[in-house]
Amino acid sequence: MPGLEDLYKEIILDHYKNPRNQGELSVPPAIMEEGFNPLCGDEVKVYVLTDGNVIKDIRIGVQGCSISQASASMMAESVLNKTLEEAKNLIERFKEMMSAHESNIDSAELSEDNNENSLGDLQALKGVVKYPVRIKCATLGWNTFDQIITPKE
Amino acid sequence: MTGSIFESEKIKGDFPLLEREVNGKPIVYLDSAATSQKPIEVIDKMTDYYKQINANVHRGAYHIAELATSEMEETRAKVSRFINASSEKEIVFTKNATEAINLVAYTWARSQLNEGDVILLSSLEHHSNIVPWQQLSSERNIQIRWIPITQDGQLDLSSMDELLADVKLLCVSAVSNALGTINPVKQLTDAAHQVGAICLVDACQSVPHFETDVAELGADFLAFSGHKMCGPTGVGVLWGRLDLLEKMPPFLGGGEMILNVTSDGFTTNEVPWKFEAGTPPIAEIIGLGVAVTYLEKIGMKAIREHEQNLTSYALDLLTDRFGDDLIIYGPEAAVERSGVISFSYRDIHPHDISQVLDQYGVCVRAGHHCCKPLMTLLGVNATARASLYIYNDESDIKVLADAINEAGKIFS
Numbered sequence: 001m002p003g004l005e006d007l008y009k010e011i012i013l014d015h016y017k018n019p020r021n022q023g024e025l026s027v028p029p030a031i032m033e034e035g036f037n038p039l040c041g042d043e044v045k046v047y048v049l050t051d052g053n054v055i056k057d058i059r060i061g062v063q064g065c066s067i068s069q070a071s072a073s074m075m076a077e078s079v080l081n082k083t084l085e086e087a088k089n090l091i092e093r094f095k096e097m098m099s100a101h102e103s104n105i106d107s108a109e110l111s112e113d114n115n116e117n118s119l120g121d122l123q124a125l126k127g128v129v130k131y132p133v134r135i136k137c138a139t140l141g142w143n144t145f146d147q148i149i150t151p152k153e
Numbered sequence: 154m155t156g157s158i159f160e161s162e163k164i165k166g167d168f169p170l171l172e173r174e175v176n177g178k179p180i181v182y183l184d185s186a187a188t189s190q191k192p193i194e195v196i197d198k199m200t201d202y203y204k205q206i207n208a209n210v211h212r213g214a215y216h217i218a219e220l221a222t223s224e225m226e227e228t229r230a231k232v233s234r235f236i237n238a239s240s241e242k243e244i245v246f247t248k249n250a251t252e253a254i255n256l257v258a259y260t261w262a263r264s265q266l267n268e269g270d271v272i273l274l275s276s277l278e279h280h281s282n283i284v285p286w287q288q289l290s291s292e293r294n295i296q297i298r299w300i301p302i303t304q305d306g307q308l309d310l311s312s313m314d315e316l317l318a319d320v321k322l323l324c325v326s327a328v329s330n331a332l333g334t335i336n337p338v339k340q341l342t343d344a345a346h347q348v349g350a351i352c353l354v355d356a357c358q359s360v361p362h363f364e365t366d367v368a369e370l371g372a373d374f375l376a377f378s379g380h381k382m383c384g385p386t387g388v389g390v391l392w393g394r395l396d397l398l399e400k401m402p403p404f405l406g407g408g409e410m411i412l413n414v415t416s417d418g419f420t421t422n423e424v425p426w427k428f429e430a431g432t433p434p435i436a437e438i439i440g441l442g443v444a445v446t447y448l449e450k451i452g453m454k455a456i457r458e459h460e461q462n463l464t465s466y467a468l469d470l471l472t473d474r475f476g477d478d479l480i481i482y483g484p485e486a487a488v489e490r491s492g493v494i495s496f497s498y499r500d501i502h503p504h505d506i507s508q509v510l511d512q513y514g515v516c517v518r519a520g521h522h523c524c525k526p527l528m529t530l531l532g533v534n535a536t537a538r539a540s541l542y543i544y545n546d547e548s549d550i551k552v553l554a555d556a557i558n559e560a561g562k563i564f565s
């Protein structure tokens with residue numbers, strides 16, 4: 001499919017077809033937050049179970065497009081067993097990637113391999129930035145997860 | 154076969170945007186329910202307006218101000234004839250249908266409705282014909298009641314008698330923007346009038362596609378937007394029965410809507426200017442006038458016939474090609490629907506479908522179409538929606554079907 005391979009990378013389609021960490025956790029002890037994308041009606045539920053400072057378990061339920069499902073699935077996989085600080089840091093870096101200006105994508109792509117802060121598989125989602133309306137899909141799960149691990153004022 | 158008398162090729166040629174390419178492919182524009190494309194005549198007229206007669210209306214006693222005023226007021230007369238209003242005074246220009254509905258909510262409804270009254274809405278309504286009533290409802294303790302729908306997205310009128318108890322206002326769309334359902338407006342307004350209710354018809358999706366006769370519909374108010382009927386954005390119309398408009402308090406305050414202002418207060422202008430505070434969208438109103446002439450030239454009967462034939466062709470082609478993999482929402486037969494085709498394909502999310510379609514130059518909408526209550530009833534979060542207009546033809550439908558097939562390959 002010419003033109004779309006930036007968006008629908010193989011790994012993204014894999015997470016979409018075989019989403020990881022699907023399901024629910026009992027609340028409490030887990031914490032649950034819901035997120036909505038008012039533009040398109042997508043909905044996500046994120047369940048997080050912590051043990052002290054560590055994310056012991058995370059479960060996701062998404063009703064949404066391939067990008068929102070894959071992104072949430074990849075997020076769950078990458079924050080499992082991480083500390084809250086590490087997760088927070090990852091969220092920051094992911095959002096940074098999602099706010100990169102389209103004109104910077106190509107140069108950013110070049111430095112991907114030697115980037116010490118590499119986001120690993122999550123880099124695959126970088127192509128979303130070229131499709132501005134889809135950025136909200138990619139960040140839906142992340143924003144919802146952020147609400148859980150960032151203490152409310 | 155479509156297109157025997159309807160010259161769709163020639164009509165397509167009237168729309169400069171349809172000459173462009175998207176992602177290297179000729180554009181196939183199938184989102185006219187959101188907004189229509191504009192014929193060259195409308196675009197040219199608006200440019201000429203700014204080049205030749207731009208002046209504020211109703212004020213200057215000089216040549217170009219008089220020209221601007223008369224062209225704007227001619228449009229009022231033209232729109233009035235177009236929907237068979239009994240007087241051009243019944244035509245109020247707004248910025249869009251949403252503002253037209255809000256105008257009724259803020260003036261007629263807030264001066265007439267009180268605690269305990271009921272507003273009856275159809276379950277097919279656009280948020281524009283829901284939220285203004287919810288705002289009023291929470292302010293005044295007014296109850297909102299919903300006309301349910303059947304499985305195939307038609308209004309279920311089997312318990313109208315109960316639904317109509319204490320109803321003071323009925324708000325219904327003539328045609329659903331999400332499913333294309335043609336609603337039995339006359340039957341509904343007759344029933345509502347029997348209990349003394351007033352009827353507001355959201356005609357956004359009917360005026361561009363069907364002959365409109367406000368008297369035949371039995372409407373008391375009717376709202377529509379210029380941009381869905383070949384006109385520019387920024388102009389909409391509220392038609393209201395003259396006796397109602399005359400009794401209504403004004404909406405926004407400012408210039409144009411007054412007869413006199415003193416340090417003690419003001420007196421309001423006559424209808425329709427009473428509701429048109431401030432400088433109106435003059436170029437847009439004049440552009441709308443050209444759009445009406447353009448549609449009349451083709452003929453609303455011919456337009457409906459073309460769209461019904463093409464819808465029927467599309468429904469058959471999509472069903473034959475994709476079978477049970479493709480679900481089409483709404484009434485089964487083309488005679489019962491407009492050129493709106495809401496669908497889902499396998500379990501591919503509508504966002505993904507529209508993204509792949511875009512790659513083939515095909516523009517469709519994906520989402521809840523501003524009808525979340527309806528989507529909830531249908532049990533879906535979103536659908537993909539292709540919507541047809543005068544410039545679409547069978548070749549567009551074939552490209553659509555091929556592109557849907559490609560989406561299937563990516564997500565299989």
Ligand SMILES: Cc1ncc(COP(=O)(O)O)c(C=O)c1O
Pocket residue numbers: 186187249250251252279281282326328329330355357358378523
């Ligand atoms: C049925 C219906 N009502 C109301 C609207 C709102 O129109 P506008 O956004 O032009 O005010 C639309 C357009 O999307 C519509 O399709």
